[in-house]
Amino acid sequence: MAGVGSACLAVGLLTALYAAGASLYGARAGGPAWVTSGRRAIYATAGLMIAAVAILQSAFLRSDFHYAIVAEGSSTDTPTFYKAAAMWATQDGSLLLWAFLLSLFSSAVLFLTRRSLREIAPYATAVLGVVAAFFLLLMVAWENPFNTLAHPPAEGAGLNPLLRHPAMMIHPPMLYTGYVGFAIPFAFCVGALITRNTGADWIRATRRFALIAWTFLGTGIMLGALWSYTELGWGGYWAWDPVENASLMPWLLGTALLHSIMVQEKRGMLRIWNASLVCATFVFALIGTFLVRSGILDSIHAFGASTIGTQFLVFIGIVVAFSVVLVLSRLPDLRSEARLDSLLSRESFFLLNNLVLVGLALVIMWGTFFPLISEALTGQKASVGPPWFDRLTVPLALVLVLLSGIGPVLAWRRVTLSGLRRVLVAPLVFTLVALVALLALTNASDSPASLAMFCFVAFVLSSVAQEFLRGAAARRVATGEPWPRALLRLAGRNRRRYGGYLVHAGIAVLFLGVAASSAFHDQRDVRLSPGQTFHTGDYALTYRKPTAKLGGDRAGTGAPISLGAVLDVRKGKQRFTLHPSRNYYPTQDPTQGVIGRYFNGEANSEVDVRWGLKRDFWLAIRPDIGSLQKPIAEANRRFPTASSDVQALVIAALTERYRKNPPPAAFRAIVSPLVLWIWIGGAIAVLGALIAVWPAPEARLRRVRSLYAAKLGRELSRA
């Protein structure tokens, strides 16, 4: 079936190129049949990509090592759950995922706009076709996931142990869906600029796709942070790593875009800004993919060096040059229809929030690419660390959170001073009460930045709560509904507005967790022997006993060896047990010997976390297997051709030896306040985004009615 997969890619490439060519010809020559044909070519590309993904997934699930990608990224002992995710752990597999998702998104948007945007849609089809063709060309010419091996190995190398985590199963598809989703507004923006239809029609048609992309990208970032916290063994969730930053930059620009397109939709303003922002967001989505795959920057997330960095750079360069020329050539058509009525208006605060978001993205971009910049200027690769990022991003994040509390309470066009006073009094009073409580009851004043963040979070939450309550009260006056129904109906009938407010509340909660956990966490690194106790914060930990498991590790990652510990934790009357461990995965390196390859391959921590709403207790172990190296070498020498049963017996004896005579193990314990709220806040934000993106029932009904009206009108005119 590998030949069928390769054929899907080759035909997909030609079909995507045809889609671009036919759509352009149809738009220029006025041939609707060509335009429809181009659109159908995108549907056909999606069909081919679905077939290609199905063939490859089937190969992974069957552990068919004829496929080079399966032999490199999977093995027979990889759990089925992770076999299904192994495709996107490889470079060629992730390129296929990109093309697959792009073809699905493109088909969806072109199907939904088939009866509208007649002038713009053909050009959008052409852009989407070209982007799909680029990714297909990469696979056909350089990174074919359907390459086969003449002599397939009996066993595969296995999935990278770091990726054997439930969050990793969905983190890459989420990120890629986000990246891909931003191609849709870009394509329609290009179409709007080429045809000089720079009104709000294309925004109305693609806004929902931008929001979906933003939601997926945000979810992917949150899952990546969760993976980092629970899998990487260093105890943090964000390290300002280039690949993390690469996903954050388009998300920040996408956030700015979602706000500024509202200004264009409602007031006809910020057209140049929006066109530039759409292009920049897509370019950064491409850069995000490029950074993960190019290997040009050192990252814990960049899996393997790439052979397609140059091609990516050329494509990004073409997209940037094309976008700049297009926007500059259309400046006269992008003039605003209106001016700012007042500085005290929602649109002026949206503009301010856009400046802060873009500023944040620029700061992160500078810090991310600094190693390349310094190498180009000085010949030496220097990098800026987390303190540099923290110093510059924390003030901007504070302003951003504050603005996210002010924006919802302001009306469009203008707000009078008395109106402003009326809507700000309650949130300001609540914030003041929160400040006094924090100063009196906690040590929050030890970190002024965190204290400010806590206050701003209180301000955002109270202003959002006020919006819901005032809205429900206004509805109650008009309808006499009870409070719960008024609240539900209010949010249900104004999903975009109240979904958005919920997103603001979620992001504020997320920042609460970030501020508390980064400023007030307590970390200790110790070496302990069984029976020893150490203290961190108010907790006392006793290393009760070591553990050694063969197969069946706690996290179900398929690790053959897992060494760990049982620790008793006490805090006053509270008692619980933690079981951190470290999994060892075999290497294919023959120099390690038949037994040594099981101990000296890749290893990673299985952190044990005691989650809590107030604080988490996080614990990782690094067992010292140095004492086993001598018996391992001896076993390698004595059993060089041992059968797998004998190997299992020897490994069991060695691990038992570790369990009975354990050397001191290294532990890292972290007590982190409110860290769980990062993901609770993220979940609230995702819920808000889903509410905002879901069409209101009335709107769906009206759409159906209008379709029937159109049909009726057509039939009457024929009669």
Add this chain to the structure above:
Amino acid sequence: MEYGLALILLATVVVVVVAMPFRRPGQAEAHEDVVRAQLEAAKEAKYREIRDAELDHRMGKLSERDWREVDRELRGEAIEILRQLDRLE
């Protein structure tokens, strides 16, 4: 062999799919329908703006005077869209 056969088969299927509009050109949407759909979308957006402004007023964010001014402007724009829709009938 497998690759060649698959290539021919898949290419044939794709050609059939993309060539269909040339055999049935009547399937293309009438220009009026496209314009109508765009106007309907614009009408929905304008109605939403009117509702938003009214909600802002009822919540005390917009003064009576500002709301009346904004509302009049928005309704004027909505009427213009409705007129364009009427002209299509």
